Amino acid sequence: MATDTDDRVYYVISDLHIGGDEQLEHVEFLDELLEFLERLEETDEDAELIINGDAFGLWEFTTVEGIEKFDVLERTYPELFEQLRATGENVRITLLPGNHDHELAAYDEYVERFAEYNVELTQEKWISREIGEQAIHFEHGHQHDANNRIEDWGNPHATPLGYYYNTLVTSRAGQLSDRGRYNWMKDVQAVTPTERMPIWLLSKYFYREMNPLLRYSIVPFLLLFNISLLLAVLAGLDLAGIWSMPVDRTEAFLGQFGTAGTAAWFFLALIVAVGGLLLLVGIPLYFIRRDLRKTIDRFGVFETELTVDPQQPYEEAAREIFSEQPETTIFCYGHTHRPGIREVDGGLLVNTGTWLKRLHRRDGIIGILPPVFYPSYQLPAVRISAEEGGVAVEYERMTKPSPASEELTRTERFFTVGREPEPDLPDRYVVEPPRQKQVAETTE
Numbered sequence: 001m002a003t004d005t006d007d008r009v010y011y012v013i014s015d016l017h018i019g020g021d022e023q024l025e026h027v028e029f030l031d032e033l034l035e036f037l038e039r040l041e042e043t044d045e046d047a048e049l050i051i052n053g054d055a056f057g058l059w060e061f062t063t064v065e066g067i068e069k070f071d072v073l074e075r076t077y078p079e080l081f082e083q084l085r086a087t088g089e090n091v092r093i094t095l096l097p098g099n100h101d102h103e104l105a106a107y108d109e110y111v112e113r114f115a116e117y118n119v120e121l122t123q124e125k126w127i128s129r130e131i132g133e134q135a136i137h138f139e140h141g142h143q144h145d146a147n148n149r150i151e152d153w154g155n156p157h158a159t160p161l162g163y164y165y166n167t168l169v170t171s172r173a174g175q176l177s178d179r180g181r182y183n184w185m186k187d188v189q190a191v192t193p194t195e196r197m198p199i200w201l202l203s204k205y206f207y208r209e210m211n212p213l214l215r216y217s218i219v220p221f222l223l224l225f226n227i228s229l230l231l232a233v234l235a236g237l238d239l240a241g242i243w244s245m246p247v248d249r250t251e252a253f254l255g256q257f258g259t260a261g262t263a264a265w266f267f268l269a270l271i272v273a274v275g276g277l278l279l280l281v282g283i284p285l286y287f288i289r290r291d292l293r294k295t296i297d298r299f300g301v302f303e304t305e306l307t308v309d310p311q312q313p314y315e316e317a318a319r320e321i322f323s324e325q326p327e328t329t330i331f332c333y334g335h336t337h338r339p340g341i342r343e344v345d346g347g348l349l350v351n352t353g354t355w356l357k358r359l360h361r362r363d364g365i366i367g368i369l370p371p372v373f374y375p376s377y378q379l380p381a382v383r384i385s386a387e388e389g390g391v392a393v394e395y396e397r398m399t400k401p402s403p404a405s406e407e408l409t410r411t412e413r414f415f416t417v418g419r420e421p422e423p424d425l426p427d428r429y430v431v432e433p434p435r436q437k438q439v440a441e442t443t444e
Contacts, residue, residue, distance in 0.1 A: 007045075007046050007386070008046050008047075008048070008129075008130075008131055008385070008386065009045045009046060009047045009048075009383065009384070009385045010047070010048050010049075010050060010129060010131070010136065010382075010383070010384040010385070011040065011047060011048070011049045011050070011381050011383055011384075011396075012049075012050045012052055012138070012332055012350075012352050012381065012382040012383075012384065013036075013049070013050075013051055013052070013355065013380070013381050013382075014051065014052035014053050014054060014055075014098070014140065014333075014334030014335075014352040014353070014354070015053070015054045015098070015334045015335065015337055015352070015353070015354035015355065015356065016029075016033070016051070016054065016055050016056070016354075016355045016356075017054055017056070017057045017060075017100060017189050017355075017356055018055060018056050018057060018073070018077065018080070019056050019057045019058070019060065019061065019069075019073050019076065019077075020057040020060030020061060020170070020171060020174050021060055021061060021062055021063065021171045021172075021174040021175050022175045022177070022178070023173075023174045023175070023177035023178055023183060023185070023186040024057060024060050024170070024171065024173075024174035024186055024189070025076055025174075026186065028357065028377075028403075029355050029356075029377065029379055029398075029400060030077070030079075030080065032355075032379055032398040032399070032400050033080070033398075034079060034080065034083050035398070036381060037049075037083045037084065037086075037087045038083065038086075038087070040087050040090065040091050041083075041086050041087040041089075041090050041091075042090070043090065043091065045091075047092075048091060048092040048093075048094060048129070049087070049091055049092070049093045049094070050094045050096070050127075050129075050138055051093070051094070051095045051096065052096055052098075052138055052139070052140055052332065052333065052334050052352055053096050053097060053098025053099075053101070053139070053140025053141070053142070053334055053335065054098030054099065054100045054101060054140060054334065054335070055095060055098070055101060056069075056073060056100070056101040056104075057100050057101070057166075057170075057189070058100060058101045058102075058103045058104070059099075059100045059101075059102075059162075059163055059166040059167055059170075059171075060100070060166055060167070060170050060171045060174065060189075061171070062167055062171045066103070066107055066156065067107050067109045067110065067113070069103070070109075070110060070113050074113075081117050082117075084117045084118065085116075085117040085118050087118070088117065088118020088119055089118055092120065093118060094119075094120050094122060094127065095114060095119050095120065095121045095122070096122055096124075096126075096127065096138065096139070096140055097121075097123065097140065098140035098142060098334070098335065099140065099142035099145075099148040099150065099160070099162055099163075099335070100166065102150055102158060104123065105123040105124075105153060105154045106154050106155060106156035106158075108123075111123065123154065125139060125143060125153060126138060126139035128325075128328065130327075131384065131385075131391055132386035132390075132391060132433065133327070133434065134327060134328070134329045134330070134386075134391050134431065134433060134434065135325065135327045135328040135329070135330075136330040136332055136384060136391075137318075137321050137325070137328050137330065137331050137332065138332050138333075139332075140333060140335050141314060141333035141334055141335035141336065141351075142162075142335050144313035144314055144316075144317050145162075145313065145335065146161075147160060147161045147162045147165075148160050148161070148162035148163075148335075165194065169188065169197075170188050170189060173185040173186065173188040174186055174188075180209060181208055181209055182208050182407070184204050184208055184407070185204075187357055187359065187375070189356055190337075190356050190357045190358060190359045190375075191359060191373075192336070192337050192338075192359075193310070196361065199361075199370070199371065200359070200373055202370050203370040203371055203372065203373055204373075206369070206370045207370070207372070207408075207411055207412050208409065310336045310338060311342075314331070314333060314336075314349060314351075315342070315344050315349060317331065318344045318345070318347060318349045319344055319345050322344070322345050322346065322347040323345075327434060328347070329347045329348060329391065329431045329432075329433075329434060330347060330348045330350060330384065330391065330393065330431060331344070331347065331348070331349050331350065332350045332351075332352065332382065332384075333349075333350070333351060333352070334351060334352045334353070334354070336351060337353060337354040337356065337358070338351055338353065339351055339352065339353030339354075339378060339380050339395065339425055339426065340353075340426055341393065341426040341427075341429050347431070348393060348429060348431050350382060350393055352380060352381075352382050353378055353380040353425075354378075355377075355379050355380075357375050357376070357377060357403070358375070358376050358377070358378060358423065359373040359374070359375055360373065360374045360375075360376065360421035360423070361373055361374075362374050362416045362419045362420075362421070363419075369415060372412045372415060372416045374404060374408070374412075374416060374419075374420060374421050375402070375403050375404055375407050375408070376402050376403075376404070376421055376423050377400040377401075377402070377403070378397060378423055379397060379398035379399075379400055380395050380396070380397055380398075381395070381396045381397075381398065382394070382395055382396075383395075383396055387430070389432065390430045390432045390433055391430065391431045392428060392429070392430050392431075393428070393429045393430075393431065394428040394429070395425035395426055397425055404420070
């Protein structure tokens, strides 16, 4: 039997992280967001837009408090708020708090102020929406992350570990970003997981902040280091009588040049000695490191509150919801910035990703150099709609050119040639109604 939810369409976005101190106030995807909202303003669908947490970076404001942060947002992004007002006249807009904007749940004034722009702010941890014979569970997801869980929901003074990281590190990066050779520190919010922060800083220092003359003078030595390892292996094969051809050919070739050839041979021998020494030290260190890592993993030493599993907590939460609420077949969340779809106990776990820039770690062609963090945009919006046979979940991607040509140095682009990321979004998926699933399971 048809219901009034059969024609309902839900659009879901999350993790916009709009706002923050100084350089963090720049929203690189603002034009695309306005375009998306304008499209919903004109749609004739029975639609609801759900902004599933972390729409705003309230944690990253360190010079104003409470409802004053709304005043700053309103002043800084007048176009956005006017477009929300216009879009909200045509479709329902629901805003959920995340961890970065948990204060939305702490001050009732936020509800009134957002209502002026046709945005319905719910101060609950989660909401549910019906669609056909099914239901969707929406929450931001930070309550399943020990770093960012709000134990006392709605308390304006709640300060989980993630709060200190963002007020002390992220906001400070926004204040200092324009002092660099390139305004790169503002991308600190895109570094996930946060354990990658040290290597990201090292990478940006090497490729962006290091004196170019020093950097380009180091590269040949690093190349020589890699060559020395190769030569050491070839020399070892010659000494063992396994393969002498490379050494014999090189010796014969250099012998044609007299003293100069002898000097070159001596230089190569020195390189081989260095490479051999490094191999002798490096091989046992490699196996010790490998064994140590296995031991640490076995004891779970690093699985502390500083290391977050991006999947297991949400799978467990989805299983619990699906078990307690059989009509609920979709668990939709954000927080981890990783768009994805996974089947969990007959239901669907859907992550809405982020509109922030994404940084993809790529090791260079010379392994000893710092990795390159290759930037891209995905700008995903999840569309959930009822159709014959179930509920369809699909990703719509707002188009934005890759910023790599402007943000990566020639050195970074050279060392990652052929390794550029090609981020993609999950394929369309249809969730069957609970009754169909039960019949299918019984038949099996």
